[in-house]
Amino acid sequence: MTKLSSLFAVFAMLSILAIGGGTPILPEMQYWTVERFHWLTDRQFRDIYGLGQVAPGPNMLMVLVIGYKLRGLAGALVVGIAFFLPDCFITLFAGRLWDRFRYSPWHAAIQQGMAPIVIGLMLAGTYAIARLSIHNALALGLAVVTCGILLWRHVNPGLLVLLGGLIYALAPVHHLIPLN
Amino acid sequence: MDSEKYLSGMQSEQAPRGRVSLPALFQVFLTVGTISFGGGAIAYLREYVVRSRRWMSDEEFLDALEVSETLPGLNTVNLSVIIGDRLRGALGAALAVAGITVPGAIVVLGLAELWEGPLNSPRVGMFLTGAAVVACGLLTAVTLQLGRRQLASLFDLALVGATFAAISLFHLPLWLVLLLLAPVGIWFYRPTSGRLQVAKPKVKGPTEPSGISVIRR
Numbered sequence: 287m288t289k290l291s292s293l294f295a296v297f298a299m300l301s302i303l304a305i306g307g308g309t310p311i312l313p314e315m316q317y318w319t320v321e322r323f324h325w326l327t328d329r330q331f332r333d334i335y336g337l338g339q340v341a342p343g344p345n346m347l348m349v350l351v352i353g354y355k356l357r358g359l360a361g362a363l364v365v366g367i368a369f370f371l372p373d374c375f376i377t378l379f380a381g382r383l384w385d386r387f388r389y390s391p392w393h394a395a396i397q398q399g400m401a402p403i404v405i406g407l408m409l410a411g412t413y414a415i416a417r418l419s420i421h422n423a424l425a426l427g428l429a430v431v432t433c434g435i436l437l438w439r440h441v442n443p444g445l446l447v448l449l450g451g452l453i454y455a456l457a458p459v460h461h462l463i464p465l466n
Numbered sequence: 467m468d469s470e471k472y473l474s475g476m477q478s479e480q481a482p483r484g485r486v487s488l489p490a491l492f493q494v495f496l497t498v499g500t501i502s503f504g505g506g507a508i509a510y511l512r513e514y515v516v517r518s519r520r521w522m523s524d525e526e527f528l529d530a531l532e533v534s535e536t537l538p539g540l541n542t543v544n545l546s547v548i549i550g551d552r553l554r555g556a557l558g559a560a561l562a563v564a565g566i567t568v569p570g571a572i573v574v575l576g577l578a579e580l581w582e583g584p585l586n587s588p589r590v591g592m593f594l595t596g597a598a599v600v601a602c603g604l605l606t607a608v609t610l611q612l613g614r615r616q617l618a619s620l621f622d623l624a625l626v627g628a629t630f631a632a633i634s635l636f637h638l639p640l641w642l643v644l645l646l647l648a649p650v651g652i653w654f655y656r657p658t659s660g661r662l663q664v665a666k667p668k669v670k671g672p673t674e675p676s677g678i679s680v681i682r683r
Contacts, residue, residue: 303640304538309605313633314640329591336594337577339601343499343507343570344542350571351578362575370567373539377547378559384533391657397536399651402622403644405613406629412605413634419598428596432603437610444504447600454596455589 288325288356290364296323297349297368304373305400308346310407313414315349325356332418339447422464424457486521486553488561494519495546495565505604507542507566511549521553542566625651 296318304311312335319325326334334355338348346369353365387393420426428450435441498510508531516527530552534544543563550562581590616622625647632643 302538303644304540305644306535308540309609311640313637317637317639332598333581333591333594334578335601336597337581338574339504339597340577341570341574342501342503343567343573344540345505346540347567347570347574351574354575354578355582359575362571366567366571370539370543370563373537373544374547374559374563377534377537377539377544378551378556380537381530381533381548381551392652395652395655395657398655399653400536400648401651402613402616402625403629403647403651405609405616405622406626407633407640407643408605408609408612409626409630410633412602412609413630415598415605416602419595419602425595425599428599429603429606432600433606433610434603436604436607442504442506443600443604444506446604447504447597450600450603451593451596454599455593457592 288323288361290357290360292323293353293356293361293364294368297353297365298372300349301369301372302376306404306407308344309411310404312411316414319352326352328418330355332415335415336419336451340444340451420465424454426465428453486519486558488554488558490519491550491554491558492561492565495550495562496569497565499566500569508545511542511545515549522549526552621654 300311300315300318303314316328316331320328320331334348334351337351338345341347349365349369350362353361353363355361357364416429420429432446432450435446436443494514495511498507498514502510512524512527515521516524522530527549530548531541531545534541534548537544543566546562546566547559550559552558554561581594610617613626616626629643629647632638632647633640
């Protein structure tokens with residue numbers, strides 16, 4: 287049985303490392319939950335990520351499902367506290383100190399210097415999910431079309447998620463061409 | 467000092483407001499937490515907090531957004547902390563975070579329960595895979611939009627590539643990647659006496675996608 291303390295430690299660590307949001311920590315989350323602790327399989331990780339796309343609110347509430355799957359409501363609660371509380375405290379106190387730092391020239395240096403790293407981490411997070419989910423031409427097509435539509439104009443991504451999920455669920459599974 | 471001028475300028479632009487009541491604050495964040503399917507919670511928050519309730523000016527909102535993007539954590543949650551804190555202190559921050567996360571938490575746990583039980587079928591698994599596939603397209607679009615500037619500069623592009631390679635190819639732990647590469651980026655953009663960069667208050671256009679804000683030169 288998964289220890290609640292391990293769940294807490296892993297998600298508190300991910301919380302503190304979440305520079306640039308949730309996507310940048312996806313590879314790290316996959317490493318700890320799948321490869322290191324074997325709490326989930328790759329497929330479960332992917333499906334839970336997909337589940338998180340269907341919910342309103344912050345886009346990483348899927349972490350609660352990981353806790354729930356392992357230890358029920360107590361697991362969900364522990365993961366929720368570990369994943370959200372550290373960042374909330376950091377933001378509360380740093381937000382109050384912000385004004386002193388705002389006009390420091392280092393502020394600009396940190397923002398400009400960190401931006402490429404965050405973009406690289408977001409690409410790595412996207413790649414981690416793509417590696418788990420894009421296994422055939424239909425999936426590749428859906429991802430490319432989604433990206434194209436969203437770059438072209440503003441559409442509610444929630445609608446695209448529902449539509450894409452339905453298309454994929456109704457596709458003739460055994461006739462999909464695997465990507466090599 | 468320029469900064470003082472900007473500060474006073476910002477203060478004069480504050481939206482007129484009385485004391486926001488805690489139930490009203492909670493209600494707004496609960497509403498946004500319930501209706502913001504497919505992300506976009508930040509846009510909904512701006513709609514309520516700035517436009518409909520006039521609790522903050524656009525400048526204050528964008529300033530809060532910038533802080534929330536710079537600090538670790540999910541942007542939506544960090545933004546809720548800062549808005550809640552600025553309106554009603556720590557208790558306001560706690561209620562804002564509860565409001566924005568609890569509805570989605572109930573939905574996601576409810577779906578997980580259904581998925582384990584009555585909805586446990588290969589088709590549902592396919593649906594979730596499809597949702598993850600669409601999310602890949604979405605994340606790619608968001609990353610390209612946020613990274614327009616980074617993908618156009620040679621140094622930035624090299625750092626983007628190094629970060630991606632360190633994580634996805636060499637599987638280095640995230641803390642190590644941050645420890646190695648953050649100083650490189652920050653040192654490259656370090657303030658020098660020759661080109662002293664004083665960050666001026668940025669007024670972003672309302673259509674600008676939320677994400678990492680970078681100071682434009």
